[in-house]
Amino acid sequence: MNILILGSGGREHAFAWKMVQSPLCDTLFVAPGNAGTAQIATNLPIAVNDAEAIAKAIQEHHIDLLVVGPEEPLVKGLVNTLRQKKKLANLKIVGPDQQGAQLEGSKDFSKQFMQRYGIPTATSRTFTAETLQEGLAYVDAHSLPIVLKADGLAAGKGVVIAETLDEARTVLTDMLTGGRFGEAGSKVVVEQFLRGIELSVFVLTDGQNYKILPEAKDYKRIGEGDTGPNTGGMGAVSPVKFATPKFLQKVEEKVVKPTLAGLQKEGIRYQGFIFIGLMNVKDEPCVIEYNARMGDPETEVVLPRIQNDLVELMVATADGELDRIQLQVSPQTAVTTVVVSGGYPDAYEKGKAISDLETLEDVTAFHAGTTPGSNGHVLTSGGRVLALTAVANSLENAVMKSQKAARTVQFDGKYYRKDIGLDLIRFPD
The missing domain is CATH 3.40.50.20 (Rossmann fold)
Structure with a gap:
């Protein structure tokens, strides 16, 4: 086909x-x-x-x-x-239709959806420019830190975790009246900060049946030790050590099943991926957000672990026949390290020649922000340039191979995090 x-x-x-x-x-x-x-x-x-x-x-x-x-x-x-x-x-x-995609397209819609169907999530309220004063009063009465989310799409960067009341008030005002995040910030969801460990669970559904794909943990912040501003993602690991079978069973019962039942109840025939951003809070799942597609760079560690024919999976999804597929997942660990342009996630230069791609061993180099140049050269064209994925029998070996590839590939201004996966290596058994 x-x-x-x-x-x-x-x-x-x-x-x-x-x-x-x-x-x-x-x-x-x-x-x-x-x-x-x-x-x-x-x-x-x-x-x-x-x-x-x-x-x-x-x-x-x-x-x-x-x-x-x-x-x-x-x-x-x-x-x-x-x-x-x-x-x-x-x-x-x-891929879902417009109504289904509102799970990602509107944070306010998704929060109300979760509340309607009893899906565990942080407490929250939504404010507009007209209700700014109410929002400021809500912030003043809230415990810290506090999370502020632009309602609409903001390229993965529309979330601010405010550590002080002054910061929260300023950010809320900037979003609602100062044009921060543009139209995406015309509504702002203000919500409770959840303390726990974050991970992502991916569901493929044909509207009735579903498959839970391998989970992943990604690394959003630009700096090592999870410091600095949010990015589209600096790396990812799958599987996730703290996502035990018992915890994932809770995710299925408390999140996946009620989410799909809610979509069906609202007459939304959802055929595609649902990315569920979760917090593991004392071994209980709590939904941070939905996305209406696969994550990036999580896809680069999830797909290498899926042993099925992906085209067969996609056709079954579109035809409403996922129930006839038995999902097969490799027990191996996949790690991807994202190599980015200097300056990212702020201003960065494009058009830098990439060298030594052909010398990489034991990794798959997934191109993220590249364009073909002359004479077979590959040039940078985005902030995130390459996702270098290694698959191995242990987390330690996968980290080592992925990081070696990140050291090997070269372009002017190259930057990558050297701590991808290290927190999971240190995580107690």
């Missing part, structure tokens, strides 16, 4: 890498893709939000299966637009 993946990051390169291994995959396209996807698929110069160009490409290239990688086209209703086109009636799509 002919397959189109939408997106240009490490997540999409990982999807492409896994899909081209399938005998069901005849021709693979990625739009717009990157230098890594160009090596294994055909890149199409189409923006992920250009619904008409995407529809045209689907017809021109006789696409049978569409997998939507990033959240923005989902939240903007791409799936709805494609579903309305009679010529695309037979297209299989993995």
